[in-house]
Amino acid sequence: MNIGIKNGEICYLRPHKESPPLSKKQLDVKNKIILPSLVESHIHLEKAFMLHELPKDITSLKKAIEETAKLKETLSKEEIKSRCFKVLEKSLRYGVTKMRAQVEIDPFMELRALETIVEVKEEIKHLIDLQIVAFPQEGIFFHENMELLMETAMEQGADVVGGITYNDRNLHEHLNFTFQLAKKYNADIDLHTDFSDNPEELAILDVIKWTNKYKMQGRVSVGHLTSLASIEQKKARAIAVEIAKSGITVIALPLTDFYLNGRKDEQAVRRGVTPVKLLLEEGVNVIYGSNNIQNAFTPYGEGNPIDAGALLAQVHYFYNDVEMKQLLDMITYKAANALGFNQYGLKLGHDADLAMFDTTDYTQIILSKALCEAVYRKGELVASTTVTKMNKLDIGVGSVR
Numbered sequence: 001m002n003i004g005i006k007n008g009e010i011c012y013l014r015p016h017k018e019s020p021p022l023s024k025k026q027l028d029v030k031n032k033i034i035l036p037s038l039v040e041s042h043i044h045l046e047k048a049f050m051l052h053e054l055p056k057d058i059t060s061l062k063k064a065i066e067e068t069a070k071l072k073e074t075l076s077k078e079e080i081k082s083r084c085f086k087v088l089e090k091s092l093r094y095g096v097t098k099m100r101a102q103v104e105i106d107p108f109m110e111l112r113a114l115e116t117i118v119e120v121k122e123e124i125k126h127l128i129d130l131q132i133v134a135f136p137q138e139g140i141f142f143h144e145n146m147e148l149l150m151e152t153a154m155e156q157g158a159d160v161v162g163g164i165t166y167n168d169r170n171l172h173e174h175l176n177f178t179f180q181l182a183k184k185y186n187a188d189i190d191l192h193t194d195f196s197d198n199p200e201e202l203a204i205l206d207v208i209k210w211t212n213k214y215k216m217q218g219r220v221s222v223g224h225l226t227s228l229a230s231i232e233q234k235k236a237r238a239i240a241v242e243i244a245k246s247g248i249t250v251i252a253l254p255l256t257d258f259y260l261n262g263r264k265d266e267q268a269v270r271r272g273v274t275p276v277k278l279l280l281e282e283g284v285n286v287i288y289g290s291n292n293i294q295n296a297f298t299p300y301g302e303g304n305p306i307d308a309g310a311l312l313a314q315v316h317y318f319y320n321d322v323e324m325k326q327l328l329d330m331i332t333y334k335a336a337n338a339l340g341f342n343q344y345g346l347k348l349g350h351d352a353d354l355a356m357f358d359t360t361d362y363t364q365i366i367l368s369k370a371l372c373e374a375v376y377r378k379g380e381l382v383a384s385t386t387v388t389k390m391n392k393l394d395i396g397v398g399s400v401r
């Protein structure tokens with residue numbers, strides 16, 4: 001295809017064989033693939049790159065939350081900002097121009113992270129569209145003024161109401177609060193849900209009920225949902241059907257889930273990642289995100305959403321080109337659609353946010369993490385990466401397919 005860009009938007013999109021209209025500037029792209037930019041659907045900016053400041057023996061979700069809470073308390077606005085920029089700079093280089101950040105509202109930092117990230121959102125709007133979720137990591141009803149803090153967060157710039165089904169006094173109380181807050185602010189909901197291997201932990205059943213009761217179909221996302229992988233398949237399928245009917249998006253977070261789940265299994269260790277293929281088969285909108293970068297929840301990564309896709313591919317036996325296409329859809333169109341980034345994609349009149357990969361075979365974007373060479377935001381080049389190659393082993397392997 002030829003892509004024409006004017007005033008930051010796509011204004012022409014026709015097959016390459018047709019001669020395009022004249023333009024002031026032309027870029028002849030050969031042997032590359034251009035995708036719409038990537039969507040990072042779930043990330044914690046202020047908790048990134050904490051790994052070396054944490055104890056060396058964190059092996060459970062509970063301990064990760066506890067130890068991170070101690071560090072969070074000490075975070076200044078300047079430090080929060082520098083962690084954010086470190087993630088944003090790296091993510092942009094990997095092709096991300098749309099992002100949803102889970103920003104912690106808690107009794108330790110109160111609104112410090114939110115206020116900082118609202119500023120960051122404004123400062124980087126020419127590069128990345130950033131959505132802010134008001135996320136109560138430490139629960140809402142364990143602490144005195146959390147209800148007020150959550151509401152103030154929505155007043156002060158949070159876009160989405162967050163929640164956590166596995167860390168509060170009472171689930172129903174928690175869901176009542178989050179759904180009512182979302183209704184009041186006409187906001188979407190994004191809940192950390194059922195993050196364990198425990199087959200009994202099925203808050204998703206209540207999330208489905210609340211979604212239907214509040215008529216929030218298509219506006220609710222759940223991250224993790226890993227307990228679903230521990231129950232018998234027939235029951236999991238029946239739940240998946242209900243998730244699909246309620247229009248709830250499932251956000252798989254394999255880099256964290258694969259690391260923290262399965263810890264108590266002594267043999268045949270469970271993978272602990274939501275059953276992505278089963279959910280897809282039952283018609284659920286499934287996407288995936290990085291969640292964390294180099295901290296107690298996820299010691300790996302540097303903001304490349306493809307890392308999560310490649311791990312998901314391995315954990316769930318993605319193999320052929322059709323499945324690689326599915327994985328790309330999950331961090332492009334499907335994610336943008338679920339998160340409400342409306343000006344997204346290779347369509348006339350939409351943002352010219354593009355990521356150019358150094359390959360002619362789209363499966364290589366996942367299989368070999370093909371280099372993201374250039375990133376365009378509203379038609380402007382905003383990141384480029386080149387790699388100088390030198391290889392003394394020259395036996396003509398370039399022709400091997």
Ligand SMILES: [Zn+2]
Nearest residue numbers: 102192223291
């Ligand atoms: Zn998260």
